[in-house]
Structure formats: C-alpha cells, structure tokens
Amino acid sequence: MSPPNPDSLIACHECDLLQTAPDLPPGSAACCARCGARLFRVTHHGLDRCLALTLAAGVLFVIANLFPIVIVDLQGQQVSTTLMGAVRALYAQERPLVAALVFATTMLVPAIELFAITWMLLPLRFGHAAPGLRPCFRWVQSARPWSMIEVFMLGVLVSVAKLSHVAVVVPGLALWSFGALILLLAAAASAFDGRELWARVARTA
Numbered sequence: 001m002s003p004p005n006p007d008s009l010i011a012c013h014e015c016d017l018l019q020t021a022p023d024l025p026p027g028s029a030a031c032c033a034r035c036g037a038r039l040f041r042v043t044h045h046g047l048d049r050c051l052a053l054t055l056a057a058g059v060l061f062v063i064a065n066l067f068p069i070v071i072v073d074l075q076g077q078q079v080s081t082t083l084m085g086a087v088r089a090l091y092a093q094e095r096p097l098v099a100a101l102v103f104a105t106t107m108l109v110p111a112i113e114l115f116a117i118t119w120m121l122l123p124l125r126f127g128h129a130a131p132g133l134r135p136c137f138r139w140v141q142s143a144r145p146w147s148m149i150e151v152f153m154l155g156v157l158v159s160v161a162k163l164s165h166v167a168v169v170v171p172g173l174a175l176w177s178f179g180a181l182i183l184l185l186a187a188a189a190s191a192f193d194g195r196e197l198w199a200r201v202a203r204t205a
C-alpha cells in the first residue's frame with residue numbers, strides 16, 4: 001500500500017485527527033471522521049469572489065476615510081468630522097493611547113489587510129505567485145483579530161443615538177460606507193479559501 005500524498009492530508013482543528021482529504025465537488029463540505037467538525041468547504045471560484053469583494057471593500061474604505069462620519073447641527077452651527085479628524089481630536093484631548101488604538105484598529109490594520117489580500121490574490125488571478133506570499137498569508141491570519149471596524153461602528157452608533165437628544169445628528173457618507181464595508185469584509189473572509197490558495201500557488205510553481 002502506497003503512503004498517502006502529504007498534500008491530501010488534513011488535520012482536524014478540533015480533535016487533531018490526521019486524515020486524507022477527499023476530492024469533493026464545489027459547494028460540498030468535508031467533515032472529520034472522528035468528531036464530525038467541518039474540515040473545509042469547497043467553494044466555487046472562492047478566491048476570485050474574495051478578490052472582487054476585497055477590491056470593492058478597498059473603494060469603500062477610501063470613501064469611509066475621506067468623507068465625514070457624522071454631521072452635528074447644534075443651534076445652527078454645523079460640525080463634521082472624518083475618521084482621521086476624530087483621531088486628531090482624541091490626540092489633542094491628551095488621549096494619545098485611545099487615539100493610537102482607534103488609528104490602528106480602524107485605519108492601519110484594515111488598510112494593510114485589504115492591501116495584503118489584494119497583493120496575494122491579484123497576481124494569482126493571472127497565474128503568478130506574488131513575492132512574499134507566505135509571510136503575507138501568515139500576517140493576514142494573525143492581524144485579522146485587530147481589525148475592529150465593527151466595534152468602532154457600534155461606538156459611533158451609540159454616540160449618534162445619545163447626541164440626537166441634544167442636537168440634530170446626520171449620518172455622513174463615511175458612516176454608510178463603514179456599514180457596507182463591514183458586510184463586504186465578512187463576505188470576503190467567508191469566501192477566502194486557504195486550500196484553493198495553496199493549490200493555485202502549487203500550480204504556478
């Protein structure tokens with residue numbers, strides 16, 4: 001009996017059972033033979049869908065950073081701020097740590113994550129593996145928990161609800177963009193298929 005191909009072996013992330021991954025048609029999923037946990041799902045052009053969603057998310061990310069988040073109208077005086085303006089205001093109010101956290105979790109990490117995914121997937125779309133693909137893949141996996149646009153969005157919504165008692169608060173274009181961005185990022189993350197990525201990388205070698 002010949003030994004199994006190492007590329008077809010897969011370890012269950014729940015119980016660590018090493019098993020042979022079967023060839024499955026798109027849309028189906030493989031489950032662990034011991035504990036029943038889902039091992040992987042075969043997506044239909046998952047990486048191309050992920051790339052398209054990431055590029056769309058990149059456009060929304062730019063809009064979300066260029067336009068005001070909220071416009072506050074207090075007795076005829078209008079005040080609006082962008083995300084960078086909010087970071088600057090926090091810094092000016094002697095809260096450098098909070099300003100740094102907001103900057104890192106809502107601007108820096110999401111921007112690098114969007115760039116890194118595009119860097120990995122765009123050349124693969126044309127049959128090439130991007131330089132530094134492996135560290136890039138590891139970085140995206142480890143940095144994802146630090147992207148907290150959802151938390152920021154929740155904070156802004158709570159602030160808008162509280163401010164609406166004392167002033168007229170109009171959600172800015174950036175707020176709508178952030179809402180759509182959260183949905184696109186979640187869809188891109190679910191379309192990302194690590195198995196397909198490495199299979200395509202192997203085909204480029």
Ligand SMILES: [Zn+2]
Nearest residue numbers: 012015032035
């Ligand atoms: Zn298992």
